[in-house]
Amino acid sequence: MYDFFSPYREIIPDFNSFIDSLNRPAPIHLRVNRIKAEPEKVVQILEERGITLKPMGDEGKRFFEASNLKSSGNLPEYFSGYIHPQALSSCLASMVLAPHRECLVLDMCSAPGGKTAHMADIMGNSGLIIANELYPTRHIPLGHTLTRLGVLNVIYTEYQAQEFPLKQRFDFIMADVPCSGEGRIRKQDESSNSYPSKPHPGDKLLDLQKKMILRGFDLLKDGGTMLYSTCTYNPLENEGAVQFLLNNRDAELLPIDITFPHMNGLTEFNGVSYDRQLYRAARFYPHHLNSVGFFMARIGKRG
């Protein structure tokens, strides 16, 4: 594990703690679904069941670490759509994009639907979300998640994200693109020694990410906002893709204002310099947040 991540030794602060964190399984995080339930009521029900809930961040009773919960899928509150198990870093993506009520939103790669449902929650189930997902097999879990959580402001489409029709422009776009998934590499559970396989991004994936970020930006209305995110540490897939956008479009990076611990985006890696604006991007590491490793950049289209 150490060798695999050693190329990032210079960019990941407190590198040994980072490696240690990968040897511990990630906790279960729960998001309370306000579309269907009042957070206070859900917390009370879960605590009565003996589930220990630790609120995460200063955002009120919406995100919790459930330290003594093995699985949430067999809880009646899961079945009723009151809660959704979702990595904390994934929850932060929708929070940072912060789509307004009554606006038009595109989720370019929607499955399995956690971020889409969270955006619907933030929007008060109003406006309209286009949940786009290319792969038919992923429409099954996507539909299951969104209907269980009571998402009623959604239309499902099946386009290649990088070729999504340009006819309509959007107020907000979530571009959580396919990536090498390095941020998900972590010990699976306490008793095992297994880790997910170590991925490597090929040129094809890097090319796809660049096409998607360009198409996402082109689909924005003037004054619109896009969130580009991945669950990987690789600067080529993160700062590199955003730099490609800055080189080809008149885009600007917007600040990310959240209280959850994170590092700024990189402005240099392996002798390659990135635009100074990249410091406004955010990198999330498991030894800081105890969740999936994540990258996000909030991108604006000047109005």
Next chain:
Amino acid sequence: MYERFGIKKELFDDYLIFSKKRTFWFLRKSRFISEVSHLKIKRLGIKAFQEVGSFMKPTTRFIQYFGVHATKALLIIDEKQLRQLIDGDFLPFNNELENGYVILFFKGEVLGLGLLIKGMVRSQLALDEVRYLTI
């Protein structure tokens, strides 16, 4: 919905209803819907009803969302009764109500539907989803 469950019609004013064959979907109204009509749409909103024989059967997800507004045809069940339903047993329903669907409430939550026939209620909950519930 009003006749059976007492759910007021006005509650659905904010929604569009789409139908295909014997299935009906609900989508929240939005000024953007006409703007995206050029898109090839795979599905939308949530599946709300299905015509089953002479009944119009609401889906579990639909009733979980709107069932909190119901004022009649309700069955409040405890842990033991929920386990009985999951195990395939019937529960008596002591109320003069016509045969049809009833809403199952468990600890204040709308779980889904039961079917009342001749004074007995059987589960309409998807067995593969509720079989392993930690009650």
